[in-house]
Amino acid sequence: MSNYNAVSQDLIKKLAEIIGDKYVISDPDRMDPYSHDEVTDPKYKKMPEVVVLPANAQEISQIVKLAAANNVPVIARGGGTGLTSASVPFKGGIVLSVERMNKIIGIDKENMFMEVEPGVTTGDVQKAANEQGFLYAGDPCSGDSSFIGGNVATNAGGNKAVKYGTTRHQVNGVEIVTAEGEIVTFGGKCKKDSTGYSLLNLVIGSEGTLGIITKCYLKLVPLAKNVMDVLAVFPDLKTAIGIVPKIMSAGIMPMCVEFMDNESIKCCEKFLNEKLPNSENGYYIIISIEGDNEELLEDQCVTIDEMATEHGAMTVLAADPARIWKARKAYAEADRARSLIFSMEDLVVPVDKIPQTVEKIAELGEKYNIAIHCAGHAGDGNIHANILKDQLSDEEWNEKLPKLQNEIYTAVYQVGGKLSGEHGIGYKRVKLLEQYANPVELKMMKAIKQALDPKNILNPGKVIDIG
Ligand SMILES: Cc1cc2nc3c(=O)[nH]c(=O)nc-3n(C[C@H](O)[C@H](O)[C@H](O)COP(=O)(O)OP(=O)(O)OC[C@H]3O[C@@H](n4cnc5c(N)ncnc54)[C@H](O)[C@@H]3O)c2cc1C
Known part of the structure; x- marks a missing residue:
């Protein structure tokens, strides 16, 4: 039994007022692709109640505030290439796809940074960097279809991690929408940051449970010739x-x-x-x-x-x-x-x-x-x-x-x-994490989720279950 409210027609109408009618999907045929990720076992499939395709952080902020006020979950979705059912709405709610937020905002050659929206595919990030003589070193095998926001949310690994590390090591900053609908940036273009707790690193790998990533600042390195x-x-x-x-x-x-x-x-x-x-x-x-x-x-x-x-x-x-x-x-x-x-x-x-x-x-x-x-x-x-x-x-x-x-x-x-x-915990491994993680580590993870998302609105039942 879920403690959440069902998505009502009235809520769908309000979502349409925020982002426009054509970006709110409630037809089952069109929602079907959002009902699973790359896990093929049918028991890891669940139809969303509604799918929304916002255009920017401000719209996401309004959606999250509306969802929180109505006690309805919001599940962020990238390219849907995950292997842990992390983006599947098992507790119902609004699936929020960032697919329209697919702009490369800019490449800062002097500081060797790239600013991108979360819906750009990893492959397009790599290509844009290469065209300017740089390497973006994140390289999951799914790069043709995974999104950069999904890579950050899962701390994706991949082929170049031996030399360059995982996605965490390629990210210098993120803008997120919090569970309360606030828009905040952690990190950015500075190469170093010892200014308090690293909230940036908390968000990286949090699988949509602590915030919705709306912008990423990515590190670039010179592209090797051979x-x-x-x-x-x-x-x-x-x-x-x-x-x-x-x-x-x-x-x-x-x-x-x-x-x-x-x-x-x-x-x-x-x-x-x-x-x-x-x-x-x-x-x-x-x-x-x-x-x-x-x-x-x-x-x-x-x-x-x-x-x-x-x-x-x-x-x-x-x-x-x-x-x-x-x-x-x-x-x-x-x-x-x-x-x-x-x-x-x-x-x-x-x-x-x-x-x-x-x-x-x-x-x-x-x-x-x-x-x-x-x-x-x-x-x-x-x-x-x-x-x-x-x-x-x-x-x-x-x-x-x-x-x-x-x-x-x-x-x-x-x-x-x-x-x-590198694939994360998602839904598939929640019970396993409970079983195998150090109890103190688990207690701290739960305390963080409770503090940052007290209503348990963001991707509930994933990573750790506080429901
Ligand atoms: C053929 C294949 C090869 C793969 N190879 C690799 C590999 O080499 N290395 C590797 O690490 N993984 C690999 N994967 C797994 C998968 O591609 C990665 O986990 C990838 O990072 C998921 O990105 P996505 O955009 O598809 O995210 P999704 O599957 O859509 O979502 C994954 C998680 O991220 C969250 N999320 C997505 N976007 C946002 C956002 N904007 N804000 C907050 N949360 C968000 C979702 O809520 C969910 O929890 C592979 C998968 C396949 C199918």
């Missing part, structure tokens, strides 16, 4: 991952280091219908390095080649990065093509614990007789483990999955890991 990719194929994962710290300690700072286990490679090969190197028995490490000095980069590729070969690589290839990246990026889609319903785990462990964790996951897959494919960001210990429903009946799946997940998380926490490296 990028080179190396694929090293190993006979097992332990040897494969073992190469990562060796490369780092040799003074090479890769931009990204990705891994794929053999089952993932085979599944992508089938999905793409393209032969992939050593797909019979190989484990991939994909390394990208960047820099201005082409000769130096070539030397570094040779060093990586020598180190990988000495470390037991079966094949090292510097060629054909497009094909290898296509395979890595198709990982989730390939699994979805095989099994529409699957659970994508987003575990993070210390880098040296990846092999034993992946081995444990494989062992548990055998124990429960469920296929699990692992790939991810090896350079920062982030393991994506796709647990596939395949032909299991709904009953078997619902019975086995939580048990299997619990065993996986227990193993992850035993080696100092955590539930989520």
